Amino acid sequence: MLRPFEIHEPTSIAEASRLLADHGEDAAVYAGGTELILVMKEGLAHFRHLVDIKTIPGLETIAYDGAVLRLGALATHRAIERSAVVGRHAPLLASVASQVANPRVRNVGTLGGNLCFAEPHSDLGTLCVAWDAVIVLARDGEERSVPADRFFTGVLETVREPDEVLVRVELRPFGPGTGGAYQRFAMHERPTAGVAAVVATRGGVIQHGRIAIGSVGPMPVRASEAEAMLAGAPLRDEALREAAKAVGRHAEVMDDLYGSAAYKRHVLTVLAARALREAVACAREEDA
Ligand SMILES: Cc1cc2nc3c(=O)[nH]c(=O)nc-3n(C[C@H](O)[C@H](O)[C@H](O)COP(=O)(O)OP(=O)(O)OC[C@H]3O[C@@H](n4cnc5c(N)ncnc54)[C@H](O)[C@@H]3O)c2cc1C
Numbered sequence: 001m002l003r004p005f006e007i008h009e010p011t012s013i014a015e016a017s018r019l020l021a022d023h024g025e026d027a028a029v030y031a032g033g034t035e036l037i038l039v040m041k042e043g044l045a046h047f048r049h050l051v052d053i054k055t056i057p058g059l060e061t062i063a064y065d066g067a068v069l070r071l072g073a074l075a076t077h078r079a080i081e082r083s084a085v086v087g088r089h090a091p092l093l094a095s096v097a098s099q100v101a102n103p104r105v106r107n108v109g110t111l112g113g114n115l116c117f118a119e120p121h122s123d124l125g126t127l128c129v130a131w132d133a134v135i136v137l138a139r140d141g142e143e144r145s146v147p148a149d150r151f152f153t154g155v156l157e158t159v160r161e162p163d164e165v166l167v168r169v170e171l172r173p174f175g176p177g178t179g180g181a182y183q184r185f186a187m188h189e190r191p192t193a194g195v196a197a198v199v200a201t202r203g204g205v206i207q208h209g210r211i212a213i214g215s216v217g218p219m220p221v222r223a224s225e226a227e228a229m230l231a232g233a234p235l236r237d238e239a240l241r242e243a244a245k246a247v248g249r250h251a252e253v254m255d256d257l258y259g260s261a262a263y264k265r266h267v268l269t270v271l272a273a274r275a276l277r278e279a280v281a282c283a284r285e286e287d288a
Pocket residue numbers: 028029030031032033034035036037038053073074099100101102105108109110111112113114115116117121122123124125160164165166167189190191
């Protein structure tokens with residue numbers, strides 16, 4: 001049962017950040033509430049002050065300026081899936097957003113809430129890490145940009161300071177010769193394992209590949225051994241298969257209700273091979 005709380009409705013980031021600072025551990029940012037209200041209902045956490053950021057204008061904006069795609073923290077999964085701008089410049093993101101959870105959660109759950117909650121079984125965190133997304137945090141009068149692969153620090157933990165609000169995520173669309181893909185396996189609503197790959201190619205050679213694995217450990221991480229194998233490798237299926245095996249072999253995975261570590265290693269290897277093949281196929285299309 002929900003215990004009483006007060007809702008604050010700031011109209012600026014500065015005001016939200018001051019409220020968070022003033023109320024300290026008694027306060028939480030309230031976006032879509034799909035995670036926050038659930039944990040409060042379950043009695044797993046209680047905040048006497050909810051800072052509702054939906055009253056701050058512009059935080060749901062999605063825009064492309066010719067180089068960078070900016071997704072406001074309050075962009076819902078549904079809005080991202082349906083955005084014409086995302087569809088044109090980052091169709092992979094639209095496709096991943098469409099696979100999150102269920103229609104109820106997608107309609108109200110936000111990108112910022114997904115990343116800040118840092119629940120390990122997330123699709124968007126994994127994609128952001130492989131894509132080299134930049135996460136922009138703001139407090140009273142200042143902003144700082146954090147690369148996605150340095151944002152997550154553990155289960156439900158990030159580098160965000162208690163008085164900071166995630167305001168937007170920035171992505172650069174893939175250039176010519178670069179392709180990306182995301183593969184997930186889910187037995188329940190949340191993913192059991194996910195692999196995102198972004199591969200840059202030129203003249204039949206892989207220049208570099210970025211691979212992120214998620215949902216199998218405390219947070220999404222880069223698969224650096226496999227990435228090293230891809231750099232300079234010929235565009236042949238054998239190279240992709242060997243890199244995929246390295247993803248499974250070196251991944252830090254934990255046993256949990258979603259499956260054993262050995263099982264997840266196997267799933268990761270399969271997903272990585274699929275993601276790499278699909279990313280390479282996209283890279284070839286982009287190059288054509
Ligand atoms: C049944 C279910 C299934 C799901 N399945 C998937 C799935 O398949 N894949 C997947 O990726 N995710 C999945 N999710 C997670 C879902 O994506 C998140 O619940 C949603 O995006 C959270 O957004 P929200 O706006 O509701 O966050 P809220 O619940 O409002 O907030 C979540 C947390 O983040 C903090 N917060 C929110 N926004 C900000 C901000 N801008 N700045 C600072 N702090 C902030 C809040 O204080 C809170 O601690 C699932 C969730 C549920 C409930």
